[in-house]
Amino acid sequence: MSSHVLRRALLVCAVLSPLLSTGIGNAAQPAACMVDLAKTRNGTLGLPNHAEITPDGHSALFLRSGPFDMHLHLYRYDLPDHSLHELAAPASGPEHLSVEEKARRERARQSMSGITDYQMSEDGGTLLASQGGQLERIATDDGRVTPVEGQWIAPRLSRTD
Structure with a gap:
C-alpha cells in the first residue's frame, strides 16, 4: 500500500470517526476504523x-x-x-x-x-x-x-x- 493511500485512510479514520459513531463497527478508534475500511473495501462493498x-x-x-x-x-x-x-x-x-x-x-x-x-x-x-x-x-x-x-x-x- 502506498504511503499516500495509507495517509488518506488514516485521515478518513481520524476525521470522520467521531461523525460516524453510529456507523459500522467501533468507529471511535482509528484501528477499528481501518479494519472496517478493509472489510468493506474502503466503503465500496454494497454500492451499485x-x-x-x-x-x-x-x-x-x-x-x-x-x-x-x-x-x-x-x-x-x-x-x-x-x-x-x-x-x-x-x-x-x-x-x-x-x-x-x-x-x-x-x-x-x-x-x-x-x-x-x-x-x-x-x-x-x-x-x-x-x-x-x-x-x-x-x-x-x-x-x-x-x-x-x-x-x-x-x-x-x-x-x-
Missing part, C-alpha cells in the same frame, strides 16, 4: 455497479453485494414506484471456476463472485448473466432464470437485425 437503464426508461438494472459480502446479486429498481427487486442471486456454495474463467477475472481485475456480469437485450426484456463461468437467461419482468447449457468465457449477445 454496472448500472443500466432499460430501453423503456422504467427500470434501472445493477449489480450489488452486501456491505461485508463479496457475492454480487443482480437487481432491478423500478423508477415509477421506487421498488427494488432482486432478479438473480449467486448460487449457494463455493464457485468452481475453470482456469479460463479465473484468467478472465484476473485480467479484468474482478475479485468479486456471484453474478459478475450481465448484458441486456435490445428490447430490455431479457438479460444474459454470467455466474462462475455458467450462463443464465433472466427475464426482467418476473426474474425467471433459465440456465444456458455449456461452458462460457466472456459471452456477448449478438444483434439480430
